[in-house]
Amino acid sequence: xxxxxxxxxxxxxxxxxxxxxxxxxxxxxxxxxxxxxxxxxxxxxxxxxxxxxxxxxxxxxxxxxxxxxxxxxxxxxxxxxxxxxxxxxxxxxxxxxxxxxxxxxxxxxxxx
Amino acid sequence: xxxxxxxxxxxxxxxxxxxxxxxxxxxxxxxxxxxxxxxxxxxxxxxxxxxxxxxxxxxxxxxxxxxxxxxxxxxxxxxxxxxxxxxxxxxxxxxxxxxxxxxxxxxxxxxxxxxxxx
Numbered sequence: 001x002x003x004x005x006x007x008x009x010x011x012x013x014x015x016x017x018x019x020x021x022x023x024x025x026x027x028x029x030x031x032x033x034x035x036x037x038x039x040x041x042x043x044x045x046x047x048x049x050x051x052x053x054x055x056x057x058x059x060x061x062x063x064x065x066x067x068x069x070x071x072x073x074x075x076x077x078x079x080x081x082x083x084x085x086x087x088x089x090x091x092x093x094x095x096x097x098x099x100x101x102x103x104x105x106x107x108x109x110x111x112x
Numbered sequence: 113x114x115x116x117x118x119x120x121x122x123x124x125x126x127x128x129x130x131x132x133x134x135x136x137x138x139x140x141x142x143x144x145x146x147x148x149x150x151x152x153x154x155x156x157x158x159x160x161x162x163x164x165x166x167x168x169x170x171x172x173x174x175x176x177x178x179x180x181x182x183x184x185x186x187x188x189x190x191x192x193x194x195x196x197x198x199x200x201x202x203x204x205x206x207x208x209x210x211x212x213x214x215x216x217x218x219x220x221x222x223x224x225x226x227x228x229x230x
Contacts, residue, residue, distance in 0.1 A: 033219075035221075040223075040224075040226075041223050042116070042204075042222050042223050042224050043202070044221070045218060045219070045220060045221075090155075096167065097167055097168045098160055098162075098167075098168075098206045099157050099160055099168045099170075100145075100147075100157065100204075100219060101157070102147075102156075103154075105154055
């Protein structure tokens with residue numbers, strides 16, 4: 001059972017365009033993390049959000065945690081070829097466990 | 113600070129064999145989690161260790177096992193390999209506790225071990 005659904009699954013855009021990736025669940029999470037993964041490598045942590053409604057910015061990337069802590073979004077402004085990769089959201093329940101529930105993933109290709 | 117290291121990076125085995133994968137967490141991190149990544153199922157949680165104790169286990173058969181040593185290094189073992197075990201196996205380390213309190217479970221991943229079962 002996949003608890004975190006990401007959309008879109010695939011996205012191919014031109015350099016300079018903006019995009020938004022969505023991560024949705026019917027479950028509440030205590031934290032939501034976003035990762036980017038490149039072929040043959042492990043996921044690299046981009047950001048962690050923990051408060052409902054929280055917005056975090058990382059250069060051209062803006063992350064938002066839904067008010068009810070069930071969903072999140074990642075917005076990229078003026079995408080660059082270096083943004084190409086697999087974007088994964090992952091929800092944590094907190095407490096005495098580090099188990100993460102991963103989303104289905106969004107494969108982004110930014111064409112120069 | 114060195115990141116998470118996993119060895120070996122690549123493995124080729126045949127059905128029925130067993131395999132042991134190793135993970136060294138970031139210095140100071142006491143929690144190690146293992147995940148399996150496949151194209152069809154994505155990233156799935158295998159198990160988590162903290163202070164040499166398994167804290168949580170995913171929905172995988174008993175052929176998948178793991179352990180953690182006193183220096184926080186961890187190994188996972190898969191016995192009686194099946195074709196469907198071909199995957200990228202990822203290890204993630206986390207601080208888990210700071211000043212005696214559980215902290216947000218930010219996890220840092222290693223590069224993975226690519227296992228191919230023939």
